[in-house]
Amino acid sequence: MLSITCQTAIKAITYIASKYPENKKVGLKEIAIHINESEHTIGKVLQKLSKLSLISSHKGPKGGFFISKTQHNLPLLLIVKAIEGDSYFEMCGLGLSKCSDKHPCPIHKDFKPVRESFRKFCAKMTIGDLYSDLNVGNAFLIG
Amino acid sequence: MLSITCQTAIKAITYIASKYPENKKVGLKEIAIHINESEHTIGKVLQKLSKLSLISSHKGPKGGFFISKTQHNLPLLLIVKAIEGDSYFEMCGLGLSKCSDKHPCPIHKDFKPVRESFRKFCAKMTIGDLYSDLNVGNAFLIG
DNA sequence: ATAATAAAGGACAAGTTTGTCCTTTATTAT
DNA sequence: ATAATAAAGGACAAACTTGTCCTTTATTAT
Numbered sequence: 001m002l003s004i005t006c007q008t009a010i011k012a013i014t015y016i017a018s019k020y021p022e023n024k025k026v027g028l029k030e031i032a033i034h035i036n037e038s039e040h041t042i043g044k045v046l047q048k049l050s051k052l053s054l055i056s057s058h059k060g061p062k063g064g065f066f067i068s069k070t071q072h073n074l075p076l077l078l079i080v081k082a083i084e085g086d087s088y089f090e091m092c093g094l095g096l097s098k099c100s101d102k103h104p105c106p107i108h109k110d111f112k113p114v115r116e117s118f119r120k121f122c123a124k125m126t127i128g129d130l131y132s133d134l135n136v137g138n139a140f141l142i143g
Numbered sequence: 144m145l146s147i148t149c150q151t152a153i154k155a156i157t158y159i160a161s162k163y164p165e166n167k168k169v170g171l172k173e174i175a176i177h178i179n180e181s182e183h184t185i186g187k188v189l190q191k192l193s194k195l196s197l198i199s200s201h202k203g204p205k206g207g208f209f210i211s212k213t214q215h216n217l218p219l220l221l222i223v224k225a226i227e228g229d230s231y232f233e234m235c236g237l238g239l240s241k242c243s244d245k246h247p248c249p250i251h252k253d254f255k256p257v258r259e260s261f262r263k264f265c266a267k268m269t270i271g272d273l274y275s276d277l278n279v280g281n282a283f284l285i286g
Numbered sequence: 287a288t289a290a291t292a293a294a295g296g297a298c299a300a301g302t303t304t305g306t307c308c309t310t311t312a313t314t315a316t
Numbered sequence: 317a318t319a320a321t322a323a324a325g326g327a328c329a330a331a332c333t334t335g336t337c338c339t340t341t342a343t344t345a346t
Contacts (some may be wrong), residue, residue: 001144001258004334007238014249027292040336047294060343061291076250095150098286106157106273106282107219110264115144117260121253130249139249143241147304170322183306190324203313204321 001118006083009045010130011035011141013055013079016065018131020072025064036142045083052082067127076130077122089119144261149226152188153273154178154284156198156222159208161274163215168207179285188226195225210270219273220265232262 002010015034019026028046032039046065049055054074057065081088092099093111101108133139145153158177162169171189175182189208192198197217200208224231235242236254244251276282 001234002236004238007236008334010250011237029292038335041334043293044295044335050293057293058343059291059293059341060345062344063292063342065293091144093145093150094154094284095147096283096286099283103286104276104282105284106277107153107264107268108282110268111261114257114261114264118254118257121250121257125250125253133247134249139247139251140239140242141237141248143239143246151304172322181305184304186323187305187325193323200323201313202311202321202323203315205314206312206322208323 003084005045006080008037008041009049009079009083012042012046013127014130014134015141016055017067017127018134020067025066027064034141049082054078054082072128073126075123076125080122089115146227148188149223151180151184152192152222152226155185155189156270157273157277158284159198160210160270161277163210168201168209170207177284192225197221197225215271216269218266219268223265232258
């Protein structure tokens with residue numbers, strides 16, 4: 001349902017956020033190990049999130065990625081939209097560009113609620129929520 | 144959420160099924176016009192569905208694609224699985240191969256119900272259901 | 287100031303998905 | 317039997333996504 005790039009983004013941001021309580025910055029190398037993805041790939045996607053101010057970063061020694069208190073409270077929705085495109089949660093299930101309640105595709109009526117339930121969960125869940133289970137060992141980013 | 148190939152498959156099968164009441168076979172050219180996709184592309188995907196007996200076809204003059212009474216009652220789920228793969232509705236939201244209730248990813252708890260609601264709707268809706276609104280002008284395959 | 291570190295960014299390489307073309311096979315009608 | 321029609325199937329081409337590398341820029345510590 002989500003692209004691999006978006007999955008990587010969420011895993012990376014979750015790891016970064018998990019260090020928020022300790023107020024610790026994390027580097028690409030460290031993230032790569034903990035989410036089991038290539039350092040380069042992660043760098044690419046975090047660059048994008050950083051430019052959009054969904055995460056923060058500092059260059060140089062002792063630099064790395066981290067999230068601010070504001071970013072800690074951002075909904076997952078913003079990350080998904082940043083990677084998948086703004087209209088991701090309005091997409092027709094069959095790819096019609098003008099699909100709507102008035103001009104529906106054959107699965108519109110049933111697909112829309114599914115899409116909406118996904119959107120609602122993404123809108124409700126925050127970056128901070130992502131790591132809470134992780135830090136107590138009840139969720140995992142690898143496996 | 145669904146691949147373009149799968150969207151094309153559903154649109155094509157919907158058009159084919161829409162001629163079930165008239166007991167009419169339809170050719171690639173005709174399908175192509177009514178779902179606004181290339182004849183070649185449609186041929187490729189229908190070949191697959193045909194081989195899996197999700198649709199029927201006859202070669203030669205007066206040939207074309209059609210669905211049997213049995214196929215008319217098949218759930219949409221089978222088409223989706225045929226194209227997207229059997230494990231489509233078990234996929235982890237973050238792409239982890241071993242994500243489960245016991246070893247969940249950070250979004251597992253919320254993502255699973257969404258995925259399930261999509262699966263349930265695909266399991267419930269039949270090929271026949273797909274075209275009922277279409278034939279009375281309440282649904283569209285183009286636009 | 288200089289050197290070392292780490293993200294930013296551009297360029298490109300690989301892989302996957304999607305789309306096209308062409309030949310073969312089966313069926314029908316003459 | 318022959319010709320015409322239409323799907324089946326294989327091979328390949330284009331497009332898009334994903335992954336990698338290398339250079340640049342900013343920051344820190346010495």
